[in-house]
Amino acid sequence: MQDWIYILNPNKDTLDGEPSDKDTVRRLAHKDPDRDFWLSRRNHMNPGDRLWFFFTSPESEVAAVADVIGEPYEVDPADPEFAYRVDVALLPGPTDALHGHPVSRDELELGQVRSVQKVKPGALKILLARAGL
Template sequence: MTEREAVADWIYILDPKRDTLDGEPSDREAIRRLAEEEPGLELWLSRRNRMKQGERLWFFFTHPEPAVAAVAEVDQEPWNDPDAPDIPYLVGATLLPGATKALYRDPVGRDELGLGQVRSVQKVKPEALPVLLARAGL
């Protein structure tokens, strides 16, 4: 098993109409700007998932056109914040500026990902990973 096979890639769903990051709307433009200016994030998770440091989060934006247009690397495994009882789990991640800029210019659409039902977080399908990596320049 290679190092890359030992880790997972995840789709993280963002709905720009209702989700915010650091008080900003979670649209493609805001995320691209954050990747350049303030790439460190703490993201909300409804369940713990088995994310590990070094895995990637591919951001799927639901509007205006459903597509992956940003990517981050997981900095630390999900944790529970006792000071935020209304948020089940958090995960630390850092946006990858170059790869996010590439995806912003040429996003990966829903059809190319083979996404069925959209949940908040799900693993990337193995057949979609080469397309994501190529578009992101990784």
């Protein structure tokens, strides 16, 4: 199992036409948890991996988590920014915990922010503890 940081920019990204902010993702975790997200590359994700959602604003923090439930699949090889999608299930309880006590950018030891990257071992301990996993 691997853990990944997935970057969401509420000022740019949308989920079903709504801003991709931490309140929207929390609500979806309870009402419609099965989602699919764009990837620029396959990233060797597998079912059982986790996606930790890093929101770029208004605060830079992780405030939601999901389990990967399917391997990434190619959608549009001609579009390098959105070539793949991955199916996930948002986790309501852990997302509630993170929503109430998010993990800051400093705690994640993030350097350059990319759309998807692996979680560093030190940051994983903090994420798991805050999410109650």
